[in-house]
Amino acid sequence: MTILTDPPKESFRLSMLIYDTRYRSLTFQAITAAVLALCIWYLGNNLIQNLRAAGLNIAFDFLGDPSGYDINQRLVEYDSQSTHARAALVGLLNTVLVAFLACVTATVFGVIAGVLRLSNNWLVSKLMAAYVEIFRNIPVLIWIIIIFTIMTAVLPGPRAFRGDDPASSMLFGSFAFTNRGIYTPMPWFESGFFASASLNWLVVLAGLVVSWIVSRRITAWATAKQEATGVRPKTMLPVLAVWLVPFLVLMLVMGLTWEIPALKGFNFQGGIKIGGPLIALWFALSIYTGAFIAENVRAGIQAISKGQTEAAAALGLRPRRVMNLVVLPQALRVIIPPLISQYLNITKNSSLAIAVGYADITATLGGITLNQTGRAIESVLLLMLFYLTASLLISFGMNLYNASVKLKER
Amino acid sequence: MSDQTSTSVAFVAKDTIPPSPPPGRETGIVKWLRENLFSNIPNSILTIVSLYVIFIVLKNTMPWIVNGVWTTSSLSQCREVLNGETGACFSVLTERWNQLLYGFKYPVDQYWRPNLALLLMIVAAAPVLFFDLPRKLLLFTAVYPFLAYWLIWGGSVYVPLIALLGFVAATVVFQTFGKGSFAIGFFGAIVAAFVVWMVGGALIPETASENALLSPVPSRDLGGFMLNLMLGATCVSLSLPIGIVLALGRQSDMPLIKWVCVIFIEFVRGVPLITLLFVASVMLSYFFPPESSVDLFLRVVIMITMFASAYIAEVIRGGLAALPKGQYEAADSIGLAYPQAMRLIILPQALKISIPGIVNVAVGLFKDTTLVSVISMFDLVGMIRGPILASTEWNGVYWELLGFAALLFFIVCYGISQYSQWLERRLATDHR
Amino acid sequence: MKKSVILGALTVAGLAAGAAAAGTLDDVKARGKLNCGVTTGLVGFAAPDANGNWDGFDVGVCRAVAAAVLGDPNAVEFVPTTGKTRFTALASGEIDMLARNTTWTFSRDVDLKFEFVGVNYYDGQGFMIPKELGVSSAKELDGATVCIQTGTTTELNLADFFRANNISYEPVPIETNAEAQQQFLAGACDVYTTDASGLAATRATFENPGDYAVLPEIISKEPLGPLVRHGDNEWGDVVRWTLNALIASEELGVTSANLEEMAKGTSNPEINRMMGTEGSLGEMLGLDADWAKRAIAAGGNYGELFAKNIGEETPVGLARGLNAQWKNGGLLYSPPFR
Known part of the structure; x- marks a missing residue:
């Protein structure tokens, strides 16, 4: 055992601020804090001086004033007498809508293209490679404009549907593809349980949730049975029945009918209208991001070593179960994190809606409201706050997922 | 038998x-x-x-x-030539070629300047992109930004020269004092650069820009594909050093520095580029001193650089994290100080791993430069959507123009991504 | 100046154009260039041609101001602005004046702190439709899809008009005139609405202008005029009186053809005061004596500018209408040069 002696007490010298690791970090942080404070003071001071010189102030009360403009696509009640805050809300919901739709379709495109790119069909894999390269290497803004131009310049206007011998006609007599958007039949209930349509849809949704719970139960029972006896009972038919029967019964009871769009006046009336800008943005974002997702999917599948597949085959698993039980769970761990960051990109790129006149939050709050009120600083700040919150929420979700699938190493 | x-x-x-x-x-x-x-x-x-x-x-x-028509001077003439047949009016490309590439205001007789700058950029970028080239070429790379600035903007040669001298002075000071203590060398270098800039700035004669060798071109006159290329190249090269600093800051164990970097990176990555461009176009000028006006090009460069540096910081952080812990410990154990360890051991390896990621960010950024058209700058897309489609002659020619824009971007981006894949293959050999 | 040198070196570019706080007039003189905000392209009012030269009615006002202040109608830097960027560009000092068919409204004048120096075009919002729709009045537009340029007063007028008449419509917001044109021609909207002058200018660029008609209703007052920042009255005076000189010279019969002759001195004292041969109006403005002469020489008087850019002889083909001199039943009325 050695005896430790205290090192000789040093008196504090100024040079220790730089040379002594104990103080150095404090020194650097102090310098940073000073520089930071100086910057903030400088910028803030400039801002205040400029605003004072221009006679402006920062206030958010314009949000309560009537907006005075109309929005063509709204998911909640809105008219030109609503407030700017309401307009921002309409925009926000539209952003969420297009981002959600684009995330779903981009995933579908991406998975299909990614899997087909690994196909042993030479032509198909080359075609998919071409898709990925072409869409990845051209700016998304150009894609949005191109697809929007296709929408407006190639599809016929509603006028072409008019007359006894129209230049265009509706697909199956119920779908109209016009340059203002696509009109599809809208389902509604003749004899619903409630007067309000949305309540009826809630009933349908509730039915689906029940079906989902029951089918989960059936699957769990099958697994338990398999673990006990080694034989998995066939569950496909019961599951199918659990999903379909209640749904069909509900539809029958409530009297499902379709409202078919028809040309009246200037436009098609009735049915569901999916506006041209929404389609252009949705499709452009999904096909562009799909190309990136395809690469992620390919990389994810290729990351699973061949030994895994072979080992599963050696255990006697069938190819489908190899995919479901061995390859996919492992590949997903590689695929999901970049996938979610692609979802983040979709949300952020949806702000390009402004190029096609889709009323997302950038177009309402950061566009028309900003223009009409001249409240540039406030509007842009609110806009950034929204996107920041959205991104943080999505990355929070991603971190939760990452933590849950992390390899449990011991 | x-x-x-x-x-x-x-x-x-x-x-x-x-x-x-x-x-x-x-x-x-x-x-x-x-x-x-x-x-x-x-x-x-x-x-x-x-x-x-x-x-x-x-x-x-x-x-x-x-069936494309290449030689008419307006859409109606082109339609006459086509006489009802299907065919493209590529003549819009030939007639507006200069506008598409240089914008509509860059003086025609000065086109050789951006052309030369682009050519030299390839020379300057070569030693960075291909390791086999002689290292001496890097000297040209260092001088290039100042040369390019002078070529494109013209005006007094003193401005870029003094800016360059400032950096040279900073390097000299750092080489002299940086051996003893990094901090002294570092802060000394900053002071030296500022002294040179201030003294030099005062020495530039007022009339220098009038009788300059190259006539000055205001940055508002830049446009077309040249603007995309310039924004892309400028912002990527500016954001690299900032990105490295941010990545190191995020890994730092000094809480204040770490949190400043984290907040900056997460903030910038959380908002779309377009809102940052709105900031550049409608907000940023409120943050500059009241009596100065910073032009739109510079404001856009500031915002895009911020944007790019946050992404590059994340890529480099990935590179730093991918290094085995042993490398850090080894550097510590042979007694290297933090700056030395970073400069000699960690960063060279981490940067090498991150190069493909950085190239990806660069490609993405280059594509995103088209967004400046939304804030009424006339880049390639802005030229097409603005002056060309609005003109009486070419009102209604979409496919030729959009196809041309797509093709230009595809060539550049595909080229860079092929380079990145080549690089990945090359780098893959020595690390696992 | 010192500050700008340091800042210039700091930004390693000198891109930061230093500007003294003295006043816009001195700034412009020191710079030797007038920064004038215009639209991104509206034929007849402001549009660049294939060589990048700007031309048009609003451009003419900019050139006149440049000629009056700097003696050179070409000493103008045209800054294209959209509906969104125009006010910030002016407020932040990026441009010295905005001549971008901007409507003079209370809130822009008072709340946004700008100063409208006059009206160079009395306009109103109209509707353009394809003739084949067979619509003859804006009140028949129930359910129509309407293209509008965002960030303009037309957007608000439109909402008011349809609300007041209790009919519905679907707005299609669009950033620039070029896109609106594209959408309208493709039939993505039934109606295009903007200032009547803008409609005429847009229609002039169509392949078959005859297939489209402008509806008789004018649903708003749109006095369009150049504007400057609030609080810089010297500069505001220069722009205001340059515009007035253009208007008054038409009234007084001074044209670019007889300008030299008139400048030698006439029997009309008002012309003499304007031309600087009598009195010292130029000096009061902080300019030299023949400022107005140069402004008129730049592109002619108001009538000549009108005829050359948007008049009935041009493809835009606008009649003088409200924009005739007051003597001819219009609203143009310049205060006296005295």
Whole structure:
């Protein structure tokens, strides 16, 4: 055992601020804090001086004033007498809508293209490679404009549907593809349980949730049975029945009918209208991001070593179960994190809606409201706050997922 | 003996049978087709569908491209020449070629300047991109930004010269004092650069820009694809050093510095570029001193650089995290100080791993430079959507223009991504 | 100046153009260039041609101001602005004046702190439709899809008009005139609405202008005029009186053809005061004596500018209408040069 002696007490010298690791970090942080404070003071001071010189102030009360403009696509009640805050809300919901739709379709495109790119069909894999390269290497803004131009310049206007011998006609007599958007039949209930349509849809949704719970139960029972006896009972038919029967019964009871769009006046009336800008943005974002997702999917599948597949085959698993039980769970761990960051990109790129006149939050709050009120600083700040919150929420979700699938190493 | 054989056996092969060629379906093109295109029924269906898709695409585009008209001066003339047939009016490209590439205000007789700058950029970028080239070329890379600035903006040669001198002074000071203590060298270098800039700035004669060798061009006059290239190149090269600092800051164990970097990175990555461009166009000028006005190009460069540096910081952080912990410990154990360890051990390896990621960020950023058209800057897309489509002559020519823009971006971005893949293959050998 | 040198070196570019706080007039003189905000392209009012030269009615006002202040009608830097960027560009000092068919409204004048120096075009919001729709009045537009340029007063007028008449419509917001044109021609909207002058200018660029008609209703007052920042009255005076000189010279019969002759001195004292041969109006403005002469020489008087850019002889083909001199029943009325 050695005896430790205290090192000789040093008196504090100024040079220790730089040379002594104990103080150095404090020194650097102090310098940073000073520089930071100086910057903030400088910028803030400039801002205040400029605003004072221009006679402006920062206030958010314009949000309560009537907006005075109309929005063509709204998911909640809105008219030109609503407030700017309401307009921002309409925009926000539209952003969420297009981002959600684009995330779903981009995933579908991406998975299909990614899997087909690994196909042993030479032509198909080359075609998919071409898709990925072409869409990845051209700016998304150009894609949005191109697809929007296709929408407006190639599809016929509603006028072409008019007359006894129209230049265009509706697909199956119920779908109209016009340059203002696509009109599809809208389902509604003749004899619903409630007067309000949305309540009826809630009933349908509730039915689906029940079906989902029951089918989960059936699957769990099958697994338990398999673990006990080694034989998995066939569950496909019961599951199918659990999903379909209640749904069909509900539809029958409530009297499902379709409202078919028809040309009246200037436009098609009735049915569901999916506006041209929404389609252009949705499709452009999904096909562009799909190309990136395809690469992620390919990389994810290729990351699973061949030994895994072979080992599963050696255990006697069938190819489908190899995919479901061995390859996919492992590949997903590689695929999901970049996938979610692609979802983040979709949300952020949806702000390009402004190029096609889709009323997302950038177009309402950061566009028309900003223009009409001249409240540039406030509007842009609110806009950034929204996107920041959205991104943080999505990355929070991603971190939760990452933590849950992390390899449990011991 | 021989008789016997000849009678009892009907046939005896006298020599070996030459190997017969494999059956037709197992050789050459047929085999390749069978294996690669028609191996089973689903595959055959896929092949036929793909062929049909290709056929449809070609059928619709080929006549359009082949019949293209290249020499008219307006859309109506072009339609007359086509006389009702399908065909493209590529003449918009030839007539507006200069506008598409340089914007509509850059002086025509000065086009050689951006051209030369682009050419020199390739020379300057070469030693960075390809490690095998002589390291001496890096000296030119260091001088290039100042040369390019002078070429494109023109005006007094003193401005870039003094800026360059400032950096040279900073380097000299750092080399002299940085050996003893990094901090002294670092802060000394900053002070030296500022002294040179201030003294130099005061020395520039007021009339310098009037009788300059190259006539000055205001940055508002930049446009077209040149603007995209310049924004891309400027912002990527500015954001690299900032990104490195941010990445190191985020890894730092000093809480204040760490949190400043984290907040900055997460904030910038959380908002779309377009809102940052709104900041540049409608907000940023409020943050500059009241009596100065910073032009739009510079404000956009500031915001895009911020944007890019946050992404590059994340890529480099990935590179830093990928380094085995042993490297950090080894550097510590041989007694290297933090700056030395970073400069000599960690960063060279981490940067090398991150190069493909950085190239990806650069490609993405280059594509995103088209967004400046939204804030009424006339880059390639802005030129197309603004002055060209609005003009009486070319009102209604979309496909030729958009196709041209897409093609230009595709060539550049595909080229860079091919480089990145080449690099990945090269770097893959020495690290695992 | 010192500050700008340091800042210039700091930004390693000198891109930061230093500007003294003295006043816009001195800034412009020191710079030798007038920064004038215009639209991104509206034929007849402001549009660049294939060589990048700007031309048009609003451009003419900019050139006149440049000629009056700097003596050179070409000493103008045209800054294209959209509906969104125009006010910030002016407020932040990026441009010295905005001549971008901007409507003079209370809130822009008072709340946004700008100063409208006059009206160079009395306009109103109209509707353009394809003739084949067979619509003859804006009140028949129930359910129509309407293209509008965002960030303009037309957007608000439109909402008011349809609300007041209790009919519905679907707005299609669009950033620039070029896109609106594209959408309208493709039939993506039934109606295009903007200032009547803008409609005429847009229609002039169509392949078959005859297939489209402008509806008789004018649903708003749109006095369009150049504007400057609030609080810089010297500069505001220069722009205001340059515009007035253009208007008054038409009234007084001074044209670019007889300008030299008139400048030698006439029997009309008002012309003499304007031309600087009598009195010292130029000096009061902080300019030299023949400022107005140069402004008129730049592109002619108001009538000449109108005829050359948007008049009935041009493809835009606008009648003088409200924009005739007051003597001819219009609203143009310049205060006296005295």
